[in-house]
Amino acid sequence: xxxxxxxxxxxxxxxxxxxxxxxxxxxxxxxxxxxxxxxxxxxxxxxxxxxxxxxxxxxxxxxxxxxxxxxxxxxxxxxxxxxxxxxxxxxxxxxxxxxxxxxxxxxxxxxxxxxxxxxxxxxxxxxxxxxxxxxxxxxxxxxxxxxxxxxxxxxxxxxxxxxxxxxxxxxxxxxxxxxxxxxxxxxxxxxxxxxxxxxxxxxxxxxxxxxxxxxxxxxxxxxxxxxxxxxxxxxxxxxxxxxxxxxxxxxx
Amino acid sequence: xxxxxxxxxxxxxxxxxxxxxxxxxxxxxxxxxxxxxxxxxxxxxxxxxxxxxxxxxxxxxxxxxxxxxxxxxxxxxxxxxxxxxxxxxxxxxxxxxxxxxxxxxxxxxxxxxxxxxxxxxxxxxxxxxxxxxxxxxxxxxxxxxxxxxxxxxxxxxxxxxxxxxxxxxxxxxxxxxxxxxxxxxxxxxxxxxxxxxxxxxxxxxxxxxxxxxxxxxxxxxxxxxxxxxxxxxxxxxxxxxxxxxxxxxxxxxxxxxxxxxxx
Numbered sequence: 001x002x003x004x005x006x007x008x009x010x011x012x013x014x015x016x017x018x019x020x021x022x023x024x025x026x027x028x029x030x031x032x033x034x035x036x037x038x039x040x041x042x043x044x045x046x047x048x049x050x051x052x053x054x055x056x057x058x059x060x061x062x063x064x065x066x067x068x069x070x071x072x073x074x075x076x077x078x079x080x081x082x083x084x085x086x087x088x089x090x091x092x093x094x095x096x097x098x099x100x101x102x103x104x105x106x107x108x109x110x111x112x113x114x115x116x117x118x119x120x121x122x123x124x125x126x127x128x129x130x131x132x133x134x135x136x137x138x139x140x141x142x143x144x145x146x147x148x149x150x151x152x153x154x155x156x157x158x159x160x161x162x163x164x165x166x167x168x169x170x171x172x173x174x175x176x177x178x179x180x181x182x183x184x185x186x187x188x189x190x191x192x193x194x195x196x197x198x199x200x201x202x203x204x205x206x207x208x209x210x211x212x213x214x215x216x217x218x219x220x221x222x223x224x225x226x227x228x229x230x231x232x233x234x235x236x237x238x239x240x241x242x243x244x245x246x247x248x249x250x251x252x
Numbered sequence: 253x254x255x256x257x258x259x260x261x262x263x264x265x266x267x268x269x270x271x272x273x274x275x276x277x278x279x280x281x282x283x284x285x286x287x288x289x290x291x292x293x294x295x296x297x298x299x300x301x302x303x304x305x306x307x308x309x310x311x312x313x314x315x316x317x318x319x320x321x322x323x324x325x326x327x328x329x330x331x332x333x334x335x336x337x338x339x340x341x342x343x344x345x346x347x348x349x350x351x352x353x354x355x356x357x358x359x360x361x362x363x364x365x366x367x368x369x370x371x372x373x374x375x376x377x378x379x380x381x382x383x384x385x386x387x388x389x390x391x392x393x394x395x396x397x398x399x400x401x402x403x404x405x406x407x408x409x410x411x412x413x414x415x416x417x418x419x420x421x422x423x424x425x426x427x428x429x430x431x432x433x434x435x436x437x438x439x440x441x442x443x444x445x446x447x448x449x450x451x452x453x454x455x456x457x458x459x460x461x462x463x464x465x466x467x468x469x470x471x472x473x474x475x476x477x478x479x480x481x482x483x484x485x486x487x488x489x490x491x492x493x494x495x496x497x498x499x500x501x502x503x504x505x506x507x508x509x510x511x512x513x514x515x
Binding site for chain 2: 057058059060061075078079080082083085087089091093094095096097098106109110111112154
């Protein structure tokens with residue numbers, strides 16, 4: 001694996017303000033994500049995982065701090081950055097008025113790909129993600145697992161360099177989770193950089209090259225799974241996670 | 253045109269073409285949804301009200317006023333679609349990560365709704381006027397003024413309902429949009445009366461009506477079709493509609509920032 005950073009995040013802060021409250025969802029987050037790695041973002045609910053991934057996905061702006069893509073701010077040429085990015089959000093937000101095929105067709109058109117290339121990509125993705133028989137289905141008629149596959153296909157249609165998965169296996173059956181893990185591993189083998197937001201520790205352990213544990217909007221640690229196990233002398237990520245949280249609870 | 257603008261314009265066209273494709277697939281349902289209120293309005297204002305003593309000269313202006321409900325019905329359907337998406341489907345989040353600027357993205361929503369409303373309402377309103385031709389004089393019709401008023405009306409309704417859909421929460425819209433926004437604006441407008449007559453009867457009521465955008469939407473239609481001697485002039489209505497559209501766009505911009513917080 002190359003250690004070349006593709007994304008450099010520095011001092012990222014996100015504050016949500018309402019009339020009554022001010023929530024600091026991210027507080028000075030700094031990290032780098034290397035090209036071709038699976039980078040797992042872990043944390044309990046409200047830790048800031050989704051906020052961080054949606055800032056990287058350019059869905060929301062940060063309050064302060066910077067996100068650099070290959071050394072340049074993503075906001076300098078946001079269209080170019082978006083052309084290199086695929087986003088699988090937590091909500092399965094496919095276009096409900098279109099069929100599976102049409103969702104992918106229009107996704108390709110949104111990125112101004114040629115019709116010929118779009119059709120080629122759709123055929124490849126449908127084959128790889130085993131979606132061929134669902135091409136003419138309305139998306140509402142699909143199971144959760146198949147919707148997730150269509151989301152992945154949509155995010156990959158324009159051949160992005162980076163793909164963000166925000167809680168990709170929430171609510172899915174164990175066998176479908178395993179199949180999605182295989183798909184994610186396959187994407188990594190193709191050289192795609194993957195940011196995986198999850199609160200399933202087994203998922204993060206199996207898939208991630210490095211993990212980042214977020215807690216109350218701040219980074220608790222960034223390490224490879226193997227280094228973490230070695231450091232803490234524990235066999236599973238779950239034990240390490242509970243151990244770290246146990247320390248914090250004791251401090252509190 | 254710069255490269256970026258050209259690319260955004262092309263993506264805008266793709267977004268629009270998707271909406272047009274969907275529109276053509278539900279055109280028959282849309283037509284059915286609009287034809288039933290149209291028939292009842294033509295019957296009520298063209299035949300039943302005259303039976304109750306309404307003078308024939310009132311038929312055309314009151315019929316045109318009643319058509320506001322058709323435009324509101326179409327606008328409200330659009331509002332629910334957008335508001336539900338923000339609350340539940342979140343397709344708008346995907347669109348917000350596409351390589352297109354927010355201006356072009358939300359313009360596609362507005363233009364798409366304008367096309368849908370024009371396709372559904374304009375032929376039916378025209379058909380109603382033709383059915384009532386014995387009571388309508390086209391002697392003073394100004395085609396240019398009428399076209400301008402139609403475009404501004406479509407733009408007003410699209411921006412108004414999009415702004416509300418994004419600015420307010422879904423539950424607020426379901427519970428309060430009709431009683432707190434649509435009904436007061438409609439009731440205190442000149443949709444079912446002629447503004448000059450209302451003003452002559454009560455200047456205070458006349459002035460209050462000037463605060464409702466629906467007054468200009470309907471009076472503009474009346475004056476451009478029937479002549480401006482009894483109604484607010486097309487120019488006044490165009491100016492007022494432009495002002496209300498600007499307010500809608502400001503509310504829409506605040507709503508987008510507040511609710512969607514996009515880059």
